[in-house]
Amino acid sequence: MSSIHLHYDVSGEDFTRAGEASGSVKKRLKALGYNTDAIRRVAIAMYEAEINMVIHADGGFVDVEIYPDHVDVLLSDKGPGIPDVDKAMQEGFSTAPDNVRNLGFGAGMGLPNIKKYTDDMRIETKLGVGTDLYLTVRVNQ
């Protein structure tokens, strides 16, 4: 067996449940005795991405593939898509509504933070169709 596959459906209805998938992945990585820096980076990046999915896209699903030396994550949603990816990557740029900002989210750090903590990040997005976010975190030797 060369990898462990995990699948999660992320509900877009309940804001407070965002983070369940990343929490579950974190727990499993710890049970694997995974590299602790990699666990931290996967957890932070996935949590941010999950929050994005709930805020902007009414949920979706997450597929995680754990390998001994890296973790691949796909977060897929059928949301509105990102009109300008470059702009969304700028720190501080946010289209989050006020009620979300009041909870401490939507500071425009989501995508920049995800990029910061992952080794690879790829966004495939189509307006009106949805967004697929591919992340890879490698174990630093």
Added chain:
Amino acid sequence: MKNYFHSVELDADKCCGCTNCLKRCPTEAIRIHNGKAHILSERCIDCGECIRICPHHAKRARSNQLEDIEQFKIKIAIPAPALFGQFNNLDDIDIVLTGLRAVGFDFIYEVSRGAELVSEATRDMIRENKLKKPIISSACPAVVRLIKIRFPELCANVMPLLAPMEVAAKMARREVRGMTGLPDEEIGVFFITPCPAKVTEIHSPNHAEKSAVNGAIAISQLYPALTHAMDHLTTVESIAKSGLIGVGWATSGGEAAAMLGEKYLAADGIENVIRVLEELEDEHIRDVDFIELNACSGGCVGGVLTVENPYVAQARIHNLRKYMPVSLNHLDEKDLDMMLWEKELTYHAESFALSDDIVEAMEMMDQMEKICANLPGLDCGSCGAPTCRAMAEDIVKGVAKETDCIHKLKAKIQSVYDQLSSTL
């Protein structure tokens, strides 16, 4: 962590194998085998939740008896500030301290005095930007152990300063050595403790090879003798040298308030502490400099070895503090070195990791997921593991079998019965 000392232990005669402690344990450190609870040493953080919940009083904390102080020439008591919240109508903590003298202690040094020194040292270190932020308090040993076994990336955020108990013990020893000229071996320092985690901390410290404290006597254990002595005092000695900052450490938020800053957070109760640590790990909690975490609800006044309702104790502490000066103990820069941890806090991956070989661990997890998918998912605890997932883990580790699940067993018996009745 093999041969790790735990102060929480089981009275096997009283244990009936019910699932109360199993379900309550925050680190899933309990299993029930052959009708008795067992503690998984590498996972127990000595928080005392199992002692609190057990209806049969089968869980208890190892601590010293008052007679144990007799083996030392000079006997020092270092009472936790939570002790001051245990008495009705108390308006002067000197009554409690004189009571401690009356039950046999020669010298008293309040832990709240150590707390004031720790508060000052922490403030200095924050100001000098010497620590990784957010700084997590190291005062609650159950929390420090929890971080050590479950939150690898937060180990570096734990403040590398001794807890007030340890600082108080060192200061008291030094003072008594100076007064009497006696060697350390003849001076016994006893902590009057609200919780079992502190007992563990004395016997198996997180911060050093050896603690400066010799033993711990539970507040609940000492209470009858102490209240009796307090009721029969003829004079009250002037012993107390604590201000409101030190005494405030008895309750949740007291230590954080002593930081005299605004960017702090205080959480109490083990489940809340775990939530805060998870969010810290995910970097969802930001813009906070200092984090105080107490495993017990209400803070140390909520310890399982106290006698009074924690919220009543909290109200009393609040009243006592009203008439106290702010702080009576000030840090001598020379003493800072002896207040620092002797060893770094390191993560114990083995507490939760399935194997130290990643490929083997992945194979085990794969099996675990398959077993788990076949279990009923009721998390009933009847098999002796707290959840179906924990049971799947135990099966993979070879310490449990699927038929330990009574629902699986029932289905098996049913199918045998069905087979038999169809052949008849």
